[in-house]
Amino acid sequence: MAIITISRGSYSKGKEVAEKVAERLGYGCLSREVILEASDRYHIPEIKMIKAIHNAPTILERFNHSKQVFMAYYQSAFTQRVQKDNVIYHGLAGHLLLNEVPHVVKVRIIADLNDRIQSEMKRENITEQKAHDAILKDDEERRKWTQSLYGRDPWDSALYDLVIHIHKFTVADAVDYICQAAALEQFATTRESQQKMDDLTLVCQVKTALMESYPEISVTCEYGNVLVYTKAEEHIAHKLETKAKTLGQKIDGINHIEVHSRVPIPPNAI
């Protein structure tokens, strides 16, 4: 079985597709629940969380790291939810996180711009020009955010296994294709791929635990061996090391944890 992520813009019918796929395959369907869970778990007001996840960081926010901290909370909640497999996710900012996990079907749903403008006009009761501007602004915001977080453009089709344009294809067609893809052998969960997912979950947990005090860290994990990378000064790295060691007992699944300072950070670090 697999994890399906659906990346979508507003009014692109992605949500509808996701819910129908979930229904047909008997998978769980996740979106806003993750935000609720994260805000609940880490005691952050939901509205702050949504803002942090939805909007690209402002200049000021780039300095105080609060957004990154919220994001780490969110990612931690997200990975823990999808770790259990058989789930469809169509929320924000989660897709690229699972890039390295083999049993993830990465889907991008796009819709015709005119259709989207019509939907926006109908729902918000506004003029065509305003709806057009609002949709483009929303797309731009999401693009900037993904750029700042992962350095990738969400409109780059190379990031996905499947890109479906809902226009001539109907929602039902899209559901068919996605279900077909999810049944393929190459997306089946194996021991190795599940291990990757578990490692990723662990990375997010460790990062969340350390992020508040040490925002500028990157974490990798392979088979439970966690490595925390920092560019901080020696004495700070030393404190970080002490704190990291205590996590070994707190978080399940950590086999070994080390802090490496001032070494090249591998590209797959989070």
Added chain:
Amino acid sequence: MQPLTTDMILVLCVIGIAIFLFVVEWVRVDVVAILIMVTLPLLHLVTPKEAFIGFSSNAVISIIAVIIIGAGLDKTGLINKLVAPILKIAGKSPSRIVTAISFAIAIISSFMQNIGAAALFLPAIQRISKTLKIPIGKLLMPIGFSAILGGTVTLVGSSPLILLNDLLAPFHLEPFGLFDVTPIGLALVVSGILCFVVLGRFILPQGAEETTKESAGSIEASPLKEIGDTFELSTPDDYTHYRDPIRIRDLRKRYLVNVVAITEPPDFKIISPASDTVIRAGAELLAYGFEKDVRRMAESEGMHLKKALGVFKNEVAEHTSGIVEAVVAPRSSLAGKTLREINLRGRYQVVPLAIYRQGETYRAQIDDFLLRVGDAIVIQGEWKKLQLLQHEGTLLFTTPVDVELLRPEKAVFAALWLSVALTMILVFKIQLSVCLMTGALGMVITRVLNIDEAYQSVDWRTIFLLAGLIPLGIATEKTGTAAWIAQSVLAATGQVQPIVLLTIIGVLSTLFTLVISNVGATVLLVPLVVNLAIAAHTDPRMAALVVGLATSNSFILPTHQVNALYMGPGRYRSVDFMKAGSLISIVFIVVMIGAIYVFYGV
């Protein structure tokens, strides 16, 4: 009978103090020996020349030479070859090993000086102890005692028995044949070994385990603790089916396990394989790591973790490879580079296992670590390869790498000089010390070992202990103390059964041999007991034989050469000898008298 003189009283006092100090161990036994050596001339009991005559004695020089010969044999790996068949027969059980070696040493020492046999076996026993991780204290004492007991099996086994016929000649008594003592001697050897097999756990020191570890493994203790242990694993035949290729690098990343050797099926061994080597089906792996990590790897990768080392036993043997700690030296060209750039695996075929920096141990992904001056790298590899790395000079080795570099190519010379020495002893009957020193010198000249190694191999504790006791024997004889004691004791016994008389003679000889040399005791006692036996209508030959045998009954104090030799390496204390030795001494007398009764019908 002589009156008791002041000198005799002084000698008795010195003996008393010496025994007291042996027991309480306020100072080490060899220091007690030096104390005796100095006190006796100060009290005018021996001349200054006699005080130090021990250093030039046959026994002491023989020991020095035989230790050097033993070291030479060990250096060339001959000892390993000698040990292998013994281990094959004996397996891994300590009591079977003790039994096997004890019998071997007893047979050898029945034809040559027991100190020679004991010294030749010492390196072998030390090696067995290290290989099988048996505390050396559990091996040395039983084997040493067997070497002494073996001296009673033939008439040429020990000095007192060699002398015996000469001492009987003035009395016109029939001389003993070479094998006349054999049944008694064998009974003694068997009963001695039996005592240790049955009662070993009660009479041998139990605390020896820690101290042996300390002495044997202290070099490696610290790095080993941090990076785990050695394990051997094998992959099943279907290992590569249905999975992506797994490389050595992957195992390291996933489980923090370092593969340091691997076989290429069918049986080609690759030492320090490159990190992108693919693990194949049906391969054997030698890995370093913590047991929990290795177990985790075996379980999730479907490998078979072996209970003991098999295929790679020789590769991890202490004399071929090991683990060292090396520090990045100031101004070293390695500072600022990563281990990946330095490529130790590729260039030197050694495996970096961990890095220590400021009290932290780093084991994961150390390849990307930027090295700094003062970083310590834990490296595993063959000694040869490690030495090459050391010569490059960029790393300062904090552990010596030339610990035990064997020179198997010199084995022929080592064997040759051993046989030269043995031929000189057995065929040409030249004095033992001369023969053995010839062998030792030959080994040095043919570069089996260099002279510094020869000096280092000699255990000076043993030398001073033996040399210091020799003047005590001289003083005891010269002042007439020994004769006075013997006469007093025998006079006090009066008319008794022959068997009782022989027992008393046995006990007396045992006590004498603890303090004065066994030859001295024999020379002194034989004429006395022969006369006494004739007077008491007991067989005088048997009385002399009891003296000749019982002067080998020297187990209670570490004063016998063999005991002195084994005391240092075995980390024994005088108390250990008293505990085990008392039992063996009593068994010795009982068995000896019993055997004489059975075989000679006294």
